[in-house]
Amino acid sequence: MTAGDGARGTRDSSARGNPRGATEARARPRGGQAVGIDLGTSNSVVAVIDKDGAPRILTTPEGSTTMPSLVWFSPDGPVVGELARAGLDYSPDLTIFGAKRLLGRRFDHPEIRRLSRVLPFELVEAPNGDTWIALSAGRSVSPEEVCALILREIRHIAEDHYGEPVTRAVITIPAWYDAAQRQATKDAAQIAGLTVVRLLSEPTAASLGHGAHRGADRRYLVCDLGGGTFDVAAVDVQAGIFEVLATTGDAFLGGDDVDRAVVDNLIRDVRSARGFDITSDTIAVERLRLAAQNTKHELSDVAVSKVYVPELVQLPSGRAVEYQKPMRRDELEQWSSSLIRRIEAPIREALRRCGRKREDIEEVLLVGGMTRMPVVRREIARVTGREPHVIPNPEEVVAVGAALEVARLEGAIEGVLLIDVAARGLAVSLGGDCEQVIAQSSVVPTREHRVFGTRHDDQLRIEFDVWEGESPDPAQNRLLSRYAVLDLPPAPAGDVLVLVEMTIDTDGTVRLGASELVSGERLQLEQLYHAGLARTDVLRLQRQFAETP
Amino acid sequence: MASTRTLHVRCATWEQVEVFHTRKLRRGKLLSMKVPFRADPGSEVTLNLELPNQVVIVVEGVVLKASSIEADARAKADAGKTWLEVELVGFTDEVIARIRRMAAGGDPAEEVFPSPPSAPRTRTTGTLLALSGEDLPADERALFQQLTAELRRLRSVAVHEVLGVDRDADADQIRIGWMNLVRRHHPDLVARRNAPAITHLAEEITILVNRAYDRLRVALVAEGRAASVGPALTPPPGWLVGFEDISSTGSIKSAKVAQTLQNGGNAPQVEPLPPPRPSSAPEGGEAFELRARAMLSDGDAANAQEVLAAALCVYPRSRPLRSLYYVASAISALAKGEVMLATSQLETALAHHEHCTEAAEILELLRRPNAPPASDEMTRLFR
Numbered sequence A: 001m002t003a004g005d006g007a008r009g010t011r012d013s014s015a016r017g018n019p020r021g022a023t024e025a026r027a028r029p030r031g032g033q034a035v036g037i038d039l040g041t042s043n044s045v046v047a048v049i050d051k052d053g054a055p056r057i058l059t060t061p062e063g064s065t066t067m068p069s070l071v072w073f074s075p076d077g078p079v080v081g082e083l084a085r086a087g088l089d090y091s092p093d094l095t096i097f098g099a100k101r102l103l104g105r106r107f108d109h110p111e112i113r114r115l116s117r118v119l120p121f122e123l124v125e126a127p128n129g130d131t132w133i134a135l136s137a138g139r140s141v142s143p144e145e146v147c148a149l150i151l152r153e154i155r156h157i158a159e160d161h162y163g164e165p166v167t168r169a170v171i172t173i174p175a176w177y178d179a180a181q182r183q184a185t186k187d188a189a190q191i192a193g194l195t196v197v198r199l200l201s202e203p204t205a206a207s208l209g210h211g212a213h214r215g216a217d218r219r220y221l222v223c224d225l226g227g228g229t230f231d232v233a234a235v236d237v238q239a240g241i242f243e244v245l246a247t248t249g250d251a252f253l254g255g256d257d258v259d260r261a262v263v264d265n266l267i268r269d270v271r272s273a274r275g276f277d278i279t280s281d282t283i284a285v286e287r288l289r290l291a292a293q294n295t296k297h298e299l300s301d302v303a304v305s306k307v308y309v310p311e312l313v314q315l316p317s318g319r320a321v322e323y324q325k326p327m328r329r330d331e332l333e334q335w336s337s338s339l340i341r342r343i344e345a346p347i348r349e350a351l352r353r354c355g356r357k358r359e360d361i362e363e364v365l366l367v368g369g370m371t372r373m374p375v376v377r378r379e380i381a382r383v384t385g386r387e388p389h390v391i392p393n394p395e396e397v398v399a400v401g402a403a404l405e406v407a408r409l410e411g412a413i414e415g416v417l418l419i420d421v422a423a424r425g426l427a428v429s430l431g432g433d434c435e436q437v438i439a440q441s442s443v444v445p446t447r448e449h450r451v452f453g454t455r456h457d458d459q460l461r462i463e464f465d466v467w468e469g470e471s472p473d474p475a476q477n478r479l480l481s482r483y484a485v486l487d488l489p490p491a492p493a494g495d496v497l498v499l500v501e502m503t504i505d506t507d508g509t510v511r512l513g514a515s516e517l518v519s520g521e522r523l524q525l526e527q528l529y530h531a532g533l534a535r536t537d538v539l540r541l542q543r544q545f546a547e548t549p
Numbered sequence B: 001m002a003s004t005r006t007l008h009v010r011c012a013t014w015e016q017v018e019v020f021h022t023r024k025l026r027r028g029k030l031l032s033m034k035v036p037f038r039a040d041p042g043s044e045v046t047l048n049l050e051l052p053n054q055v056v057i058v059v060e061g062v063v064l065k066a067s068s069i070e071a072d073a074r075a076k077a078d079a080g081k082t083w084l085e086v087e088l089v090g091f092t093d094e095v096i097a098r099i100r101r102m103a104a105g106g107d108p109a110e111e112v113f114p115s116p117p118s119a120p121r122t123r124t125t126g127t128l129l130a131l132s133g134e135d136l137p138a139d140e141r142a143l144f145q146q147l148t149a150e151l152r153r154l155r156s157v158a159v160h161e162v163l164g165v166d167r168d169a170d171a172d173q174i175r176i177g178w179m180n181l182v183r184r185h186h187p188d189l190v191a192r193r194n195a196p197a198i199t200h201l202a203e204e205i206t207i208l209v210n211r212a213y214d215r216l217r218v219a220l221v222a223e224g225r226a227a228s229v230g231p232a233l234t235p236p237p238g239w240l241v242g243f244e245d246i247s248s249t250g251s252i253k254s255a256k257v258a259q260t261l262q263n264g265g266n267a268p269q270v271e272p273l274p275p276p277r278p279s280s281a282p283e284g285g286e287a288f289e290l291r292a293r294a295m296l297s298d299g300d301a302a303n304a305q306e307v308l309a310a311a312l313c314v315y316p317r318s319r320p321l322r323s324l325y326y327v328a329s330a331i332s333a334l335a336k337g338e339v340m341l342a343t344s345q346l347e348t349a350l351a352h353h354e355h356c357t358e359a360a361e362i363l364e365l366l367r368r369p370n371a372p373p374a375s376d377e378m379t380r381l382f383r
């Protein structure tokens, strides 16, 4: 009940009227400030709402509004953000980028398999099947810890701004994040010493960050293409009510993939032009990737540029070999065309889910650094049939939305309400097929129930699995957790009926309760399996993080 | 498993709490109970005492005596059960005073928090008491009571009534009805100003409102009366069962609706539903109840029990169905001569629903000296 943690005792006498303007922030209910954080695959951004109600993006010590989501496990300890770029150059195997894509993911996921072949650092399987990152000397870290290091850095930036402790945050997440990924994000925040007031989906945050300033009532389609993920949301804004009708996306589509496609082509070019293969030289590949990314950015503004790596490899003689190749925008577009094609499906799916035709959309919002690429804009324009709205700060608007959400939940902004739907359905199974319990697109919070009967005489417990997804086939869904209902009264088969109630609350968290159907007596539920870090590990890491500066 | 065993006692009314305390407990602390497990003297047990406001009080206790009940032909149901005598060490004056305060404060929280999945085995004493509304300041307390009453009401009415619209309301009316309620009760809006207990009630109300909206909009699309209302939703099978006004009217039309829904909404169009019926069915499921009563009047208690168990799957919160289930089970028990079991089932029936007149009458019959109730005396009650 994150909402319940909110502002106790700050009573507001002013009427709702002022839907979009922010009234002055009142005294904080508890010690510590709260901030809005966009924890991105490539860049993280932190924003606050100033006393006058205006959103403010905080800057890193280097003066930038975005901080690279990079952690370099240097010999002197972890280095985070801009300074960690140095690590990319010299020890790419210890410099972790894109940890967000690994959060809450099982190691046997096909996309993780694919990533593990191309990433410069090594992925390993944790004992519970999660994906972890192997560092040198047999040490491995969870993606939660890596994200916690980033979040802690952000917390420090915010504390420098406020001059007092920052203890709470709204953190944005991709819309399609499942429960395990949500939990992993919360765990990362807890390790970093932050309580998550709410997890907010990125496109929703973008519409809040965009719409709340302008006060425009529209039917929006938000397309957020960032470093690692593509998110789409259909959001209706009317009189301060943000109604999310559908959220879809592609978990493994982003700028990183484009960079990799370019690098693959460049490696081939190195081989044919220079005659050597750098595929297994992680340092060379990483340098090529950084140069290619730079060139990609330049090609958003100009039609021709070049890839330049001053020191690609060192020959046995010790001489450094530089690499230089002119690159045209159309080449870039051709190399990334198979990725660009994947933009269409999530947009169509979002429209289908909200029962809209593309003409019904009134504005298409572009969010995320990758939407600066002309071909991305063209493709979105083609699929949606309208010229998208280009906002000046596509990398920052998500964080602004998160900060507004903080203000909204704490009562500093009146009259704004956010209504969301379940991005995925919930199903249960008793060893066989999955049976749908909560349908996708149900308005949250919501609750449904299922009844299980005992199958043999004197059965003392019933075990069942909870899945996320819509398919009757368990293999198509994602296993959330396994539960056991304990201490059933002994009785003939089928005589004991267990009522299991599932609730999805406002931020997508799933809760369960069990009772005996006829008597209504509560039964004990034990969780036998769940993904992610164990509670004890989170607490241990949290202590550990608090001790080391 | 060596964990502490838990006993459950549920009191549906404050009088029953009083009776539990003054009569059921000897010397204010000793409880005798028949339980379905074995326990050794000296071992610990806890008692979950559920109060009429559904607040559960957890009381620690120690087993003083345990004697297993011999299985004989007459009391087969009791085979393997044990009589326990438990000293409720945790039933302190302070706890009693708390219960008194709650009893005096009317009827707070309808429901307790389900235990969070991450901490399935935690004790719930403190948090539950905090939800009773007893510790709230006066102004919030009024709101608390108002929301409790509202939640009660919404739980007992048909879906269109939840949204405050007519039974044949169109898409716009349904949306407006839903939106108005959400705007008033959404937990986000309530949370920042109020105690967790109130936020909890607001969330419960919002859940009911959202469910009603989802079902009505799905029905509307299935009936072909709207192309889409809000985000498209594929209802799980049997979703609309339990929403009396949509699917259990027994009319052909609603059967068609159900059929349409099963087909994923692609079936042929169905004519609009008939105009609203006068609302009845306070807790839903009266069709089931009628069937069960008919069976009971035919002396077929076993099948009535089945029907009622099935009905409870659909209406898990219906007190009349629950109590009738216990009455049916008591009649079955009586047929086998298990008087003790029958008595306790009838008492349970009354505990779930104090207006269960049949239970009261059969109990009367049982108290009649030397003349066990004849089966026609019982079947007559249901005619």
Ligand SMILES: Nc1ncnc2c1ncn2[C@@H]1O[C@H](COP(=O)(O)OP(=O)(O)OP(=O)(O)O)[C@@H](O)[C@H]1O
Pocket: A039, A040, A041, A042, A043, A044, A100, A202, A225, A226, A227, A228, A229, A230, A254, A255, A256, A293, A296, A297, A298, A300, A367, A368, A369, A370, A371, A372, A373, A394, A395
């Ligand atoms: N001018 C530009 N032209 C093309 N691509 C750009 C430009 N600027 C940034 N990018 C790309 O945008 C991506 C980063 O975008 P952004 O910061 O929005 O992502 P993120 O929020 O970190 O990721 P995500 O939202 O997927 O978690 C990178 O792949 C970067 O190369």
Ligand SMILES: [Mg+2]
Pocket: A038, A040, A041, A202, A224, A226, A227, A368, A398
């Ligand atoms: Mg982003």
